[in-house]
Amino acid sequence: MKDSRSDVLQGTLDLMVLKTLDAMGPMHGYGLARRIEQIGDEALAINQGTIYLCLIRLLQNKWISAVWGASENNRKARFYSITKAGRKQLIAETENWERIAGVIGKVLQLSPRR
Amino acid sequence: MRSGFHRIIARFRALFSSSTLDRDLNQELDSHVAMLTDENIRKGMPPDEARRDALLRMGARESIKEQHRELRGLPFLETFMQDLRYALRMLRRDAAFAAFAILIVGIGIGASCTIFSVVDTLLLRPLPFTDPASLVWLSNRPESGAHDLSGQTTQVGYLLDLRGQNHSFSDLAAYFAFYGVGDANLIGDGQPERFTRVPVTQNFFPLLGVNPFLGRQFTADESRDGSPCAVMMSYGLWQRRFNADRSIVGRSINISGSLCTVVAVLPASFDFGDIFAPGTHVDLFVPFPLSDRTNRWGNTLSIIGRLKPGATLAAASAESSSLAINMKRDHPERNGFTPELSYLSQYISGRIRPALILLACAVGVVMLIVCANLSNLLLARGASRQKEIAIRSALGATKPRLIRQMLTESILLSSAGAVLGLLLAFVATRALSHLSGMAIPLLESVRVDGLSFAFTVGAAILTGALFGLVPALHVPGPKLHESLKDAHRGSTRGVGHAWIRSALVISEIALACVLVVGAGLLIRSFARVLAVNMGFNPQHAVALRIDPNSTLYKTQEQRNAYFTDALQRALDIPGVQAAGLTDSLPLGHNRTWWAGVQGRVYTPKELPLAFVRIVSDGYFKAMGIALIEGRDFTDSDTPATRHVVVINQTLAQRNWPGEDPLGQMIQTNGGSMVVGVVADVRHLALEESSGSEMYLPIRQTNDYPAVDLVVRSSLPTADIGSRLRQALRPIAPDLSISTLRTLQALVDTSVSPRRFVVLLLAGFAAFALILASLGIYAVISYSVSQRTQEIGIRMALGASAGRVQTDILRQTLRLAVIGIGVGVVASLLLAGILRTLLFGVNSTDPATFLAMLIILIVIAAIAGYIPARRAARIDPVTAMRTE
Numbered sequence: 001m002k003d004s005r006s007d008v009l010q011g012t013l014d015l016m017v018l019k020t021l022d023a024m025g026p027m028h029g030y031g032l033a034r035r036i037e038q039i040g041d042e043a044l045a046i047n048q049g050t051i052y053l054c055l056i057r058l059l060q061n062k063w064i065s066a067v068w069g070a071s072e073n074n075r076k077a078r079f080y081s082i083t084k085a086g087r088k089q090l091i092a093e094t095e096n097w098e099r100i101a102g103v104i105g106k107v108l109q110l111s112p113r114r
Numbered sequence: 115m116r117s118g119f120h121r122i123i124a125r126f127r128a129l130f131s132s133s134t135l136d137r138d139l140n141q142e143l144d145s146h147v148a149m150l151t152d153e154n155i156r157k158g159m160p161p162d163e164a165r166r167d168a169l170l171r172m173g174a175r176e177s178i179k180e181q182h183r184e185l186r187g188l189p190f191l192e193t194f195m196q197d198l199r200y201a202l203r204m205l206r207r208d209a210a211f212a213a214f215a216i217l218i219v220g221i222g223i224g225a226s227c228t229i230f231s232v233v234d235t236l237l238l239r240p241l242p243f244t245d246p247a248s249l250v251w252l253s254n255r256p257e258s259g260a261h262d263l264s265g266q267t268t269q270v271g272y273l274l275d276l277r278g279q280n281h282s283f284s285d286l287a288a289y290f291a292f293y294g295v296g297d298a299n300l301i302g303d304g305q306p307e308r309f310t311r312v313p314v315t316q317n318f319f320p321l322l323g324v325n326p327f328l329g330r331q332f333t334a335d336e337s338r339d340g341s342p343c344a345v346m347m348s349y350g351l352w353q354r355r356f357n358a359d360r361s362i363v364g365r366s367i368n369i370s371g372s373l374c375t376v377v378a379v380l381p382a383s384f385d386f387g388d389i390f391a392p393g394t395h396v397d398l399f400v401p402f403p404l405s406d407r408t409n410r411w412g413n414t415l416s417i418i419g420r421l422k423p424g425a426t427l428a429a430a431s432a433e434s435s436s437l438a439i440n441m442k443r444d445h446p447e448r449n450g451f452t453p454e455l456s457y458l459s460q461y462i463s464g465r466i467r468p469a470l471i472l473l474a475c476a477v478g479v480v481m482l483i484v485c486a487n488l489s490n491l492l493l494a495r496g497a498s499r500q501k502e503i504a505i506r507s508a509l510g511a512t513k514p515r516l517i518r519q520m521l522t523e524s525i526l527l528s529s530a531g532a533v534l535g536l537l538l539a540f541v542a543t544r545a546l547s548h549l550s551g552m553a554i555p556l557l558e559s560v561r562v563d564g565l566s567f568a569f570t571v572g573a574a575i576l577t578g579a580l581f582g583l584v585p586a587l588h589v590p591g592p593k594l595h596e597s598l599k600d601a602h603r604g605s606t607r608g609v610g611h612a613w614i615r616s617a618l619v620i621s622e623i624a625l626a627c628v629l630v631v632g633a634g635l636l637i638r639s640f641a642r643v644l645a646v647n648m649g650f651n652p653q654h655a656v657a658l659r660i661d662p663n664s665t666l667y668k669t670q671e672q673r674n675a676y677f678t679d680a681l682q683r684a685l686d687i688p689g690v691q692a693a694g695l696t697d698s699l700p701l702g703h704n705r706t707w708w709a710g711v712q713g714r715v716y717t718p719k720e721l722p723l724a725f726v727r728i729v730s731d732g733y734f735k736a737m738g739i740a741l742i743e744g745r746d747f748t749d750s751d752t753p754a755t756r757h758v759v760v761i762n763q764t765l766a767q768r769n770w771p772g773e774d775p776l777g778q779m780i781q782t783n784g785g786s787m788v789v790g791v792v793a794d795v796r797h798l799a800l801e802e803s804s805g806s807e808m809y810l811p812i813r814q815t816n817d818y819p820a821v822d823l824v825v826r827s828s829l830p831t832a833d834i835g836s837r838l839r840q841a842l843r844p845i846a847p848d849l850s851i852s853t854l855r856t857l858q859a860l861v862d863t864s865v866s867p868r869r870f871v872v873l874l875l876a877g878f879a880a881f882a883l884i885l886a887s888l889g890i891y892a893v894i895s896y897s898v899s900q901r902t903q904e905i906g907i908r909m910a911l912g913a914s915a916g917r918v919q920t921d922i923l924r925q926t927l928r929l930a931v932i933g934i935g936v937g938v939v940a941s942l943l944l945a946g947i948l949r950t951l952l953f954g955v956n957s958t959d960p961a962t963f964l965a966m967l968i969i970l971i972v973i974a975a976i977a978g979y980i981p982a983r984r985a986a987r988i989d990p991v992t993a994m995r996t997e
Contacts, residue, residue, distance in 0.1 A: 028145075029142055029145075029146055030145065030146045030149040030150065033146070034153075047171070047172065047173025047174075047178075048146065048150070048171050048172050048173065049143065049146075049172045049173035049174075049175065049178040050173060050178070052139065052142060052143070052178060052182060053178065053181050053182055053185055056182055056185055056186050057185055059124070060120065060121045060124035060125065060185075060186060061120055061121055062120045071145070071149060073149075073152060075145045075148055075149055076141060076145055077142070077145045077149075078138070078142055
């Protein structure tokens, strides 16, 4: 049913969330969404709600864990942090991503034959 | 891999914590919007706009929630739960329909599960022995061709030889087949009570793999001639009579006047009677010596062998046969021996097998009728639910989704029915296993076990799918506005439905037909069996074991005096018309002796054998056996006088065709003169003719294993029992009243398997008839209600009420006739299954088929008449206005 674009997006979003949590430590959903928007220079125009679909998937895989806490301005929020399994997954995914990116890069560099 | 596993677990857990998860998500989304709004306000937006922008950037909230749920849970199961809730709601709204459906499914599944439990116990479940598949029953093929026990048993010498010479069996054991039922009188520890004691070879229990619950197996010493008496007892006897006293092992108990040491209590799981002698109880076991002395007793043993690993039945058969030929050549003095081998399980269930297969088929047919009936009902409901379904599909339900919904409903119904059915089956199997006097093996171990339970669950799902399928496939497809439009004007719609519904009813009638014919044939057979001339009159006669006490009456003279005294005391009771003694009652044990004409030379094959019974004067009168010519015995037929014998008509015909048998000599009991001829008695089974029989006077022999006093009187059974006891107490102090039996009870036990099958099948047929008539009624009344308007128009145009009624009745009868036609053909094809169970009736018996025809037509007419009358009362004006 879903088209291929969102599948790719899904995978990349997972990777981005894992990497962000790994780099920045525990964060809540809003923070993650803002962070990814900023890094993507607002070019990645996603609905912020989508982040929660990504988070539940990662949670169920036990790559991240969640605890309830209070945000900076005292809003109730769930703080997510990466788990051991999540780090392993991040390494594997990163390698995978780099390999694919490399291949795609090469393919895209092919000069057209006239 | 592992994370995939984590996800499944998490998803499954999510099913049960759906509301918590929803609340969490809502909370998170709320905070998210709030934080975004805060930020927007900080950036300088007015609060209203800040919130609007936040909501926009967040995305469609409901969609996110929906996707969230799908991601975290198991959509398949969730849909199922949803369907289930919906189905429950629907059924609650239509409680009468649900109750009816559950009731008939319950009865159907209850019957199936019960029959399955019986089949499981008798045909599928292994016998309660170690490695039962390698156990073999070895019987002797009777040379006479008759079904007598003497012919089927084997002489001790052959068992010993076969055990020594064969290479197929790891061991062979045997029990003494001529054990007397109730011959062990247990004295002391309360009232004297008679038990059945079976002598077994020393290795009998080890071979079967039955280990004593307490104590030990018999030793070789105990199994020698003349060794002191040792006995094993059943668990039941130990519990009941000895209060489960563990110190019983090693103690001595008094059996019929001699002291026996108890060496073991057998486990509760072992029931000799249930397996080898259905309908009887066997509680005591003593060692049977394999010696020259017991060899001289002739054919006495029923043999059980255990095949060596890898040995086949065919090889064992071939080996035993060839060994038997050599043994017979080496021992011309022995009786004949032609071994016949079969698996023990087959031997035990063999006789009841055809009946069980029949019942299993019948119960299958009943289930089909149940399914057809429910299909029909669901179709009718489906028709009235078209609008609801159309609305659901308008709201986006796909066709597979709707079919799933319908199937969920029908499986829910059948599962609820299965719960009821399981309860019924529990009750029914309990009742079956507590039936006493049923000559059906293993019946006492019938119960609902895991396998039957699994069967029920399978049956429930299958039934639900089966009866739900047709209506489910009838869910309207894409033409939904047609259904929406067509909510009421049903004259053209439903043609397809009507066809299917008629087909269902026709198949119901046809299936009911098959069952009615089957039940009818069996009922007629049963009546024929009961009407058979048994040769004796079981009414108003009772039998009581009165074996002479061996300590009081030691010599033959003393015993004869005891007999005379006992008979006189019985006859003195007011209301007693006749009294006599016998060593074996009809339809019980039997044995045969040589009964050749004195002076005539026979080859071993020609030698006439006759069933022998040791009786006293008055026996024929007490039993109601007709004396054809000559005289009855008298109390003056004693050892001192000439040996005499009374024979039956068959033996008279066989030995002296065309001659007067009176005064002729038979070479039995040292040469006996025929003094009387009596009518043939059916003593093997009611269905089997009697063969040659002869009666010897009890005063001229000592060879009787038991003594039953038969009394004919018009007194009630309980009354005659206590009076007999009172009258006999002075001469028989250890008399136990528990052995009082009416002769009718003997006959009942003997026909019990047949009655069992007849009752069940008749019950199934009646249930099938009820269902079929309900089916007819439902279809016709549905069609009347659908055609109300049409009928109204016809009546307005001048059709009379009678005409309308006739039309509808004709429609009913057309269905019935087609159904019966199909049913008759099916019955004729299937009647073969019944053939082995019929007696005196042909499987194409015209009377049965005619009766079935009348019953079904009448039932169809009644079922059609009610809606037809309703149709005839339709008022044309109202009918046309309602639409």
